[in-house]
Amino acid sequence: MAIEIEKKFLLKYLPSSLLTNGILIRQGYMVNEKERVVRIRLAGDKAFLTIKGITCNAARKEYEYPVPQQDAKEMLQLFCKEPLIEKTRYHVEFKGFEWVIDQFSGDNQGLVVAEIELDSVDQVFEKPDWIGKEVTHDSGYFNSNLIKNPYSTWQIK
Amino acid sequence: MAIEIEKKFLLKYLPSSLLTNGILIRQGYMVNEKERVVRIRLAGDKAFLTIKGITCNAARKEYEYPVPQQDAKEMLQLFCKEPLIEKTRYHVEFKGFEWVIDQFSGDNQGLVVAEIELDSVDQVFEKPDWIGKEVTHDSGYFNSNLIKNPYSTWQIK
Numbered sequence: 001m002a003i004e005i006e007k008k009f010l011l012k013y014l015p016s017s018l019l020t021n022g023i024l025i026r027q028g029y030m031v032n033e034k035e036r037v038v039r040i041r042l043a044g045d046k047a048f049l050t051i052k053g054i055t056c057n058a059a060r061k062e063y064e065y066p067v068p069q070q071d072a073k074e075m076l077q078l079f080c081k082e083p084l085i086e087k088t089r090y091h092v093e094f095k096g097f098e099w100v101i102d103q104f105s106g107d108n109q110g111l112v113v114a115e116i117e118l119d120s121v122d123q124v125f126e127k128p129d130w131i132g133k134e135v136t137h138d139s140g141y142f143n144s145n146l147i148k149n150p151y152s153t154w155q156i157k
Numbered sequence: 158m159a160i161e162i163e164k165k166f167l168l169k170y171l172p173s174s175l176l177t178n179g180i181l182i183r184q185g186y187m188v189n190e191k192e193r194v195v196r197i198r199l200a201g202d203k204a205f206l207t208i209k210g211i212t213c214n215a216a217r218k219e220y221e222y223p224v225p226q227q228d229a230k231e232m233l234q235l236f237c238k239e240p241l242i243e244k245t246r247y248h249v250e251f252k253g254f255e256w257v258i259d260q261f262s263g264d265n266q267g268l269v270v271a272e273i274e275l276d277s278v279d280q281v282f283e284k285p286d287w288i289g290k291e292v293t294h295d296s297g298y299f300n301s302n303l304i305k306n307p308y309s310t311w312q313i314k
Contacts, residue, residue, distance in 0.1 A: 030195060079210060
């Protein structure tokens, strides 16, 4: 079990030159409730089953297990509520921290977010130029909400 | 992925002399819907996360993954709806088939069922003397239902 502490930001602009070696992610949810999330994720040639608990500040309990890719494909098709989340994930190093940039496609085309994982909620880190407004606590940007209300349908962006 | 074909029976009497090496099972459900089940099971010193699909005849799609025992204990406590299912499981060989006998405890104390796994829905097998009425399709005996309506509360048994 891991406690996951993440902060999520919008981008002022896309640092295109840094976006290399993207991995295509397709994920769906078997459970998508406030108290519990069961997620199936295909990430490149790997696949994972992930269980997450309730969000408390920026921390949440997370359990993740690798599963066979074929199982994940079947489970995504059989058990998950449409539409799936599709995004390309990039990893960018900046001043000792790794940023994860998710560029969405499909129903969430146009949305790009950057996340940083921290050891504690108040850990100090420096933001790159291209980092914009923090949206960690804005539930609209939760992947689990982007299924119900995809970015392409938002009136205000 | 496996297609699971099981038949479930009540017992005419308990074949006590055959009930050796029982394994205590504790399990809970993160999702417990008709279309999808996510189950966490502690079985002796092992633990499993299991995903099951919709029942069609006696067959259903099942995906099962071993998980660390400590993770399972935490997930049972954090994410599952009470009460848990508790039962002791015994394996009994009879004429080339393995029967699984589940003797329930806790809120389902008094209930005992026997299950046989088959290769096809119409595979022929011989029943031991102690096998009673078939309840494969009686949803009251599904583990997922025994959480909502435990055996101890049944008016007619």
